[in-house]
Amino acid sequence: MTFELSGLASYGVFLLTMAAIYAVVSLALNVQWGMTGLFNIGIAGFYAIGAYTSAIVTSPPSTEHLGGYGMPFVVGLLAAMVMSGLIAIFVGLITINLRSDYLAIASIGIAEIVRLIFKNEDWIGNGVRGIAGIQRPISDNPLVYLAVVVVVLVLVYLTIERARKSPWGRVLRAIRENELGAQAAGKNVFRFRLEAFVMGSVLMGLGGGLYAHFIGFVSPESFEPIFGTFLAWVMLIAGGSGSNKGAVLGAFVIWFVWSGTELLTNLLPATMTTQASSLRLLLIGVLLQVILLRRPEGILPEERPHVGASPVSSTEIEDEAAE
């Protein structure tokens, strides 16, 4: 099927697809940070693992990198999720009970090691040259792929929203608000935190897989901290951490703002093009500070249960204990 989109429409489809992929990552971060209070700034690492795994599993045989299994798209995404999940279990077992500072540092370490491995081990992903020619499912038409991504996003959203309202989700929030309280109520804090960490990382891997099939190319340079990690954080905080609707909305708003800054820097004289990307980063960094200072709860704040004056959701813990 040949289907030509006009320039503007195809740019719009590109924007929406990327925003929807980021929305998956933003939802994933919401499970870890928004719901459980786990501080992960190694998102780019899990994203890269997902992207590479799906690329390797689905690509045609090649002498330049691992893979050549030629599996279908869905198998690629599942493999991406499984791989991210396995690595998250390993990392989580070691770091999950550490204070948030330590978890944050450990997560940077993981992302950095993942990047170093993909960069230096040519046999896995063709080193700095990366893997090209990753196929889209069904057809090459970007509209079809947008539909696929949106379906995945809706599925992820419904799953996480369901999880958030379930007893499991309430325990996570109880741990976030008052870890000792949750422990006193007989909850295995370690297990719940690990589950949330792994669930989030699995979805980050899924996001990475979706990205690889959309762009058709992965390389270690696609996963500088800014691309995965920082934008996802700004998205979640802008949208409203703890709220799934906020996570999705934040992803779309911030991705449009981020893309808008590109239009803005395009107005700069040609001599300043090298500085343009730095200027965009600067703007988005300042935007984060403004949000943190002016509206830390985000556009759509988390709905909190009303339990008197106490911010600690102690009734929830009791609910859990009763079950």
Add this chain to the structure above:
Amino acid sequence: MDFTDLLQLVVYGMVLGSILTLGAIGVSLLFGILRFSNFAHGDIMTFGAYTAFVVISVFHGPVWLALPVGMIGGALISIIADQLVYRHLRRTQPVILLISSFGMALIIRSIIQLIWGTQDKSLVKGIQMPMHFGDIAVRPDHIWIFGGCVGIVIAVHLFLTYTRMGKAMRAMSDNMDLARVTGIDAEKVIICTWALGGALAAAAGVFLALDTRLTPMMGWSALLPIFAAAILGGFGKPYGAIVGGMVIGIVSELSTAVMPPAYKPAIAFTVMVIMLIVKPNGLLGARR
């Protein structure tokens, strides 16, 4: 790989270790008083190094002058960041400060790229002839770096032990409420801590740029080993940072004997993870 080669790597490790020590002391001091890990520390290092670079490239000043100017640059940008942003977030959870500092790291880095571009630069031009001590080769730079770091660490020790402000910092780090009760001006101490931490970071940045090259990413890449050093020594304990920095520096360099040098950051990370499993409070016990 014989004994001499190993000894040579230990020499490199001590140079790297002394640079990491300066960074880790700053991180530790800030953590002790503000209770948050400053993720912009690496980029403050870079900023200090570039400030020093201006002295050398624009004003053709000597390195010994560029170092203190760079340190002032690092101190100033830390205080500005604190006054503009962090000050207003102090009443929230420390983890919000952490996110904010992550954003600050990017802001500082993009400012650096806007002013100086993304190209690598070298702080001092020309090739240096190494000096030989037996079979061990040492570049004159390395002696300056190591000596400079030792001097700065001693100065910090004297400052923390004998001056009013230094004592106030240690008091705040031990017990914030008790320190306030005794009439210590907390805001003043916090600003001084930022100045000291920023200056130390900048010094580490200048030395790192002397040892390698000046790039906008150099500080961010050094962040992981610096945190590893701070954790190894016990977070919030400036003196532990010395031990931590040296261990991470020497182990990283020794690892190049058996692994590709590209994996140095991974080695620092592995040492840190092992430490977190075996003795989570660090060699000298961390602040809670």
